[in-house]
Amino acid sequence: MRAAAIGRGMIEYADASPEVRAVFDDIKATRGVPDVNNFWKALAVHPPTLARTWESLKQVMAPGALDPMTKEMLYLAVSAAAGCQYCVASHTAAARAKGMTDAMHGELLAVIAMAAETNRLAEALRVPVDPQFQ
Amino acid sequence: MRAAAIGRGMIEYADASPEVRAVFDDIKATRGVPDVNNFWKALAVHPPTLARTWESLKQVMAPGALDPMTKEMLYLAVSAAAGCQYCVASHTAAARAKGMTDAMHGELLAVIAMAAETNRLAEALRVPVDPQFQ
Amino acid sequence: MRAAAIGRGMIEYADASPEVRAVFDDIKATRGVPDVNNFWKALAVHPPTLARTWESLKQVMAPGALDPMTKEMLYLAVSAAAGCQYCVASHTAAARAKGMTDAMHGELLAVIAMAAETNRLAEALRVPVDPQFQ
Amino acid sequence: MRAAAIGRGMIEYADASPEVRAVFDDIKATRGVPDVNNFWKALAVHPPTLARTWESLKQVMAPGALDPMTKEMLYLAVSAAAGCQYCVASHTAAARAKGMTDAMHGELLAVIAMAAETNRLAEALRVPVDPQFQ
Amino acid sequence: MRAAAIGRGMIEYADASPEVRAVFDDIKATRGVPDVNNFWKALAVHPPTLARTWESLKQVMAPGALDPMTKEMLYLAVSAAAGCQYCVASHTAAARAKGMTDAMHGELLAVIAMAAETNRLAEALRVPVDPQFQ
């Protein structure tokens, strides 16, 4: 375990252990980027969590029944619902890089906001689930 | 204002005021359904909120830069993140009705879960936003 | 410490220790009710938390610069935002008992929903705080 | 659709389309302020969402069964529960402008905090709803 | 992909594919239980998410620098904060099985509630981080 403090401490590639470098190298190769972003540098303070999180993310975000842009928009919707500023910033950028236009982004924002509104109303009114939705 | 208690009290069409019936009629016509679901019956205890919420929802969920199935999946993602059981049930049904397959649903669940995981990590590590995401 | 399992186990007055009975008696006297509601019976499995929570609640909800009905409506707003079904049910009843009408309840629901909507938009757009609000 | 990036991009009046200016003008006239705050400038990147959100907000926050100050305090309570920093800042200012005193603010904070505490306890204990609250 | 509807549909061992059975077998062997609980049966409708989630959980919850009971209590704290009723129920049982006493549970509840309270106060007051905590 490195001496670096966890939390706000970020591990740069030059200072990383071989174990961490291997993950960073895979992120860079998979994404075609020259450096990993801050999230991964921060997570590198706990190498097992870094490795596991990256393996899961790589698998989950790969093209499948849903295309990568749709997956990024879903990721952004959840991040906005959670109020995570870092996540909103990074996944807005990622969704745009995968093709999200201004118009798509605007509609995505409208859906997120509308869902938040009706979520609260349904909770506040304690609406019973309709038989056909069971 | 009707005498019905707000919360758990639901207004059926037969008991509704003309103002509420007009909204119910528009929901049924727009969606091609024989009756509105419980959410609208519960919301009918406050007619101005019923009317405004339906007008907004109708506008937000209409086809646009995003197709209706994608909008429903985004709605479902936010509802699951909020833990709203009624909303999860109704929007899972709506997304399926608009074409979401088992495989798409499975991947949507995986993205929601993965986003929740990295949202927490980014918050717990207080990761600073990268300059390129500003 | 009683043998009762914490969680879903609820302590009735007849089975309560003198320490728990003293709190139950004070709740009943303060509120003028014949029995405490389930929340307190559930909390009674950990007497120090029962006593401390009741003392705090009694102090916070007493009339002050804000009247009791307004305090109950604020309590309900937070509970709906948190999606706590028990809390929504009990504080809706409490707010009504303190004078909240159907019309007030309807407007309260509208404000909760509207706030949830703009909360999400502000987070998703990462709006910087205006200088005049600092 | 303007070229401005959605998210952190804010539209000033001088750069706004006639459609956006009309909304800004209505906000300024309704509130009697010389300029709109950042939330509206950020939302202006998607004009339909800007227009719809403002129309809803104007309707919801108008005087009714609840007075404007109480509505602002409810808005603030939900925003604090959601942890939205922009919303807390702007609605604290708005509530003060409508008459919220230091003493009222202090009691509002106490209710928000107390509600958060008992919300968690009720969830963690999975308290069943009392028959009289159904 | 099985025909079973995702959501409320649960896959029993007798109906499971070899891929799903392999995960169920590993869960049963690792935990020494005769059957998996409902969470895994529900997740089995999307086998890749089932497999990945179990592999991650098994790794994360294994004994390490923190003992299994402490890990379960942390899991329960997060689940209560999220208001997930299924999660609260299952992790309360798991924590008890690993040694959590009534007194420990009571103190855990008190910490969860206290944290929720001060979380809200810090957000509502927008407290700036002290230099020594950066």
Next chain:
Amino acid sequence: MRAAAIGRGMIEYADASPEVRAVFDDIKATRGVPDVNNFWKALAVHPPTLARTWESLKQVMAPGALDPMTKEMLYLAVSAAAGCQYCVASHTAAARAKGMTDAMHGELLAVIAMAAETNRLAEALRVPVDPQFQ
């Protein structure tokens, strides 16, 4: 009531009333620190809430069936789940001061993230509680 604005206004010891100083003195003595942190200075704008919150916190965080480091880790877990940046920063520091190592912190992060992930899955799948967990 002091004239200081609540929210971002912080009361320093030199400017505090005798009532507030008494609380600050008790915090400093109990914790063996030369000054209170920003949370308490911010809370001091409403003395009754300051006094009540400190009394509760002192009682809840005292050694009991759970040791102080475990309590701080639980506090941190809830704060990260709530996304409260101030709380994450201060309780990370507090947990470290009470003995949390880098390895423990890393595992705590992994449990928080894993719990967030399965919380969402259980909510999104609406998993019914197993009979043995009731």
